[in-house]
Amino acid sequence: TANARGLAHYAATCQENGLVPIVEPEILMDGRHSIQRSAEVTEAVLSSVFAALHAHHVDISRILLKPNMVLSGYDSEGRAGPQDVAAATVRVLKSAVPAAVRGIVFLSGGQEEVESTLHLDLMNKILGRQPPVSAVVLVRPCVAALVH
Numbered sequence: 001t002a003n004a005r006g007l008a009h010y011a012a013t014c015q016e017n018g019l020v021p022i023v024e025p026e027i028l029m030d031g032r033h034s035i036q037r038s039a040e041v042t043e044a045v046l047s048s049v050f051a052a053l054h055a056h057h058v059d060i061s062r063i064l065l066k067p068n069m070v071l072s073g074y075d076s077e078g079r080a081g082p083q084d085v086a087a088a089t090v091r092v093l094k095s096a097v098p099a100a101v102r103g104i105v106f107l108s109g110g111q112e113e114v115e116s117t118l119h120l121d122l123m124n125k126i127l128g129r130q131p132p133v134s135a136v137v138l139v140r141p142c143v144a145a146l147v148h
Contacts, residue, residue, distance in 0.1 A: 001048055008052035011063055021058075022105075024066040025049045029109060031073035035080035039070045039088045046096035064103040067093070069119050074110065082115070086122030 007023050014021035025045050029038070046067060053060055070088040072079040080088070093104065106120065 004045075004048040004052040005056075007049055008056035008058060011053060011058045012056040015059060015062060020062060020064060022064045022066050023049065023053070027068045029068065029071050029074050032075045032077070033073040034076060035070060035072045035084055035088055038072065039092050042068060042070050043092045043096045046092070050096065050098060060098055061100045061102055063101065064105055065097060065101050066105050066107065067097075068109050069106060069111070069116070071109065071111075082118050082122055085119050086126055089119070090123050090126045 004025070007025060011021035011023055027038075027042055027045055033041075050060070053063070069085055070092050071085055097104070106116070109116070111119070
């Protein structure tokens with residue numbers, strides 16, 4: 001897609017100039033969609049982005065990926081619980097993100113600080129001794145709490 005190609009062009013330009021690109025394929029969680037639909041869309045988008053990064057000769061071991069967590073739509077009835085979010089996010093990342101990617105970071109994606117932190121903790125527990133899904137978590141509510 002055009003967005004994936006744009007992200008890949010940006011990443012290639014960053015690397016050509018000695019910078020580490022933050023690749024952020026944005027998927028909005030607005031709507032009533034299920035966690036299954038979110039997983040399908042996230043996996044398809046990530047696959048498209050990595051195909052474009054490959055086509056642009058981006059060294060994916062030298063990027064930071066900033067994906068979304070796999071969530072039900074914000075207006076969905078019966079939103080998925082924390083364990084389901086963590087499991088779906090890990091499954092999608094393992095399926096769509098090449099092992100060479102060393103850094104995955106998250107923003108809160110509209111989640112409250114406790115909720116996003118719980119999801120991240122559960123993701124890392126699912127992975128066990130494998131490398132953590134995220135070396136860094138950037139959560140706006142946490143930052144806001146520290147500032148105030």
